[in-house]
Amino acid sequence: MKDTVDHELAIPLADIIVCPQCDAVFHLQVPEIGEKAVCQRCHTVLIAPKRKAGLQIIAIAVGIFILLIGATFFPFLDIDAAGNKNSVSILDAALAFANGPMILLALVTAALIILIPLVRVMLTLYVLVPIVLDLPPARHAIQAFRVSEALRPWSMAEIFVLGCAVALVKVADLATVGFGPAFWMFSALVVLIVAQESFMCKWSVWNSLEHPKRS
């Protein structure tokens, strides 16, 4: 198979990095902390190590975990229209479809906004804690990280928050809506999730899982 880089294959395969988006082949040079290695052809970020990223990600992940549990059960929004009151938690919102044949949709919604973010946080902790503590990787850590990466697009907490904003405007003229503690928890959660994404360098994690002693 021909590719853009045409030099002889004198480099060992371990020193090669291939862009997952466009399949361009590069000689692996691990960038300094704070720098980025970017694919020259399609500009996908390949490696982006950050100082003490592991510890920061763990701290954030613990925060996400606590907020997620709290936000699930505390009241999220309450509504008051002419004396009729109702308050809901996120779990109630997720299970809004639970009557009749729409139960499937209820399960999907609950998974997308609560379960999958929760699973991803736990997998991240499971994989990263041993690495940061310089211990050998946890059992099946590699599978765990792979599952976590595969679940990434299906974790939709941040979309749910924007959905709240739209829903609020829709009912604003019908009734008075108040925010419960879970609303603020969930908003903080979204900021944390975005921060965690930006700290995580996938290549560094794979590399330290492969060579545990070097980490």
Place this chain on the structure above:
Amino acid sequence: MGIVACTRCTKAWPLGTQVCGRCGHKMVSRDFQSLQKVWALWLVGLMCYIPANTYPMLKTKTLFQVDESTIIGGAVELAQHGAYGVSFIILVASVVIPLAKFWAIAYLAISVKTRLPAGNHSRQLMYEIVEYIGRWSMIDIFVVAILSSLVQLKTLATINPGPASMFFALSVIFTMLSAQAFDSRLIWDQEAKDRGSRQDV
């Protein structure tokens, strides 16, 4: 070059390796079935999108009337009440973005088979946008979920989800799967082939 790379963890292996030794991801040099999967999932997504627009999304019961509104109907109603911003968001998130996504995936899938007037970089960008933005269509489902759990005020007003919400969710999920099935490396093969032959001469 005789190597195959893992699309999950970027590690290179000798050509013919089936499973990545680092992360255990399945590997193929080019997923030639990719386009079949893309089209199959694309079609299911499109088929689900039709009932998602014809059936009611929300059933609103107020004191004197029962109101069933479709996606577009609901947005039009909001605009009539003066909430132009929200109705614009809903129209973009649940009509413009899904349709643009169907078009973009189809365009990409056709473009790797025949030459179309779009450069590699713009096609790569298009692919990344489709992958990134696909999830955001779920916002409509979440709005329905929030509304129908929140607005349960006994006789005064209740909102319940309509059948369209199920079809809409399915449509979003299938188009996301369709975009994920697309092997973005196919975009760059044309260029590699051209340059390869030029260098050989």
